[in-house]
Amino acid sequence: xxxxVQSGAGVKKPGASVKVSCxxxxxxxxxxxxxxxxxxPGQGLEWMGWMDPKSGGTRFAQKFRGRLTxxxxxxxxxxxxxxxxxxxDDTAVYYCVKNRYQWNYRDSYDFWGQGTMVxxxx
Amino acid sequence: QSVLTQPPSASGAPGQGVTISCSGSNSNIGxxxxxxxxxxxxxxxxxxxxxxxxxxxGVPDRFSASKSGTSGTLAISGLQSEDEADYYCAxxxxxxxxxxxxxxxxxxxx
Numbered sequence: 001x002x003x004x005v006q007s008g009a010g011v012k013k014p015g016a017s018v019k020v021s022c023x024x025x026x027x028x029x030x031x032x033x034x035x036x037x038x039x040x041p042g043q044g045l046e047w048m049g050w051m052d053p054k055s056g057g058t059r060f061a062q063k064f065r066g067r068l069t070x071x072x073x074x075x076x077x078x079x080x081x082x083x084x085x086x087x088x089d090d091t092a093v094y095y096c097v098k099n100r101y102q103w104n105y106r107d108s109y110d111f112w113g114q115g116t117m118v119x120x121x122x
Numbered sequence: 123q124s125v126l127t128q129p130p131s132a133s134g135a136p137g138q139g140v141t142i143s144c145s146g147s148n149s150n151i152g153x154x155x156x157x158x159x160x161x162x163x164x165x166x167x168x169x170x171x172x173x174x175x176x177x178x179x180g181v182p183d184r185f186s187a188s189k190s191g192t193s194g195t196l197a198i199s200g201l202q203s204e205d206e207a208d209y210y211c212a213x214x215x216x217x218x219x220x221x222x223x224x225x226x227x228x229x230x231x232x
């Protein structure tokens with residue numbers, strides 16, 4: 001069965017970076033884009049960007065460009081999201097998600113990771 | 123700022139139905155499919171509807187959806203207590219070149 005298992009929660013200081021992992025299993029990792037979506041406490045969902053696990057290509061939402069990196073290790077079917085220069089507004093649950101259809105990043109997300117809580121606090 | 127507009131709340135008695143609207147524009151719903159997600163508090167969102175009206179395997183047929191022009195609608199019939207959740211509409215936006223979500227609608231079963 002398809003699973004996306006994320007790394008654990010963490011507390012970071014303002015200005016620091018956070019790197020969240022997303023271990024995929026149960027499907028062809030290189031066949032489906034991985035996106036990252038975050039949710040601040042009590043707030044709605046916010047799309048951050050996508051990565052093509054096959055090529056490593058990425059595309060980010062405007063507000064994150066310059067401080068967001070997405071990478072992957074295909075040998076262990078794991079995707080990574082790293083956000084730098086953290087501020088308190090980055091406190092959120094971060095989800096990795098998988099597109100429903102192959103090679104279509106505009107598509108819906110049929111599987112979600114369990115979420116990783118990142119708290120930014122001094 | 124979300125460009126998909128949903129009502130903040132909706133409610134109904136057990137067994138009744140509710141509808142949730144999602145208003146967008148030509149650059150998102152008007153040219154791409156609408157998807158709906160259900161999020162029970164404290165859990166990850168779950169895909170409820172994709173490609174405007176399709177239900178993934180395991181989603182009860184009490185949930186239905188449609189799209190017309192630049193708007194989408196989610197309907198829940200025969201409300202059950204487990205339907206209490208936040209519901210988000212979403213679509214790709216060609217101008218923003220990104221995936222956008224509505225702010226969510228909290229459904230309460232009275």
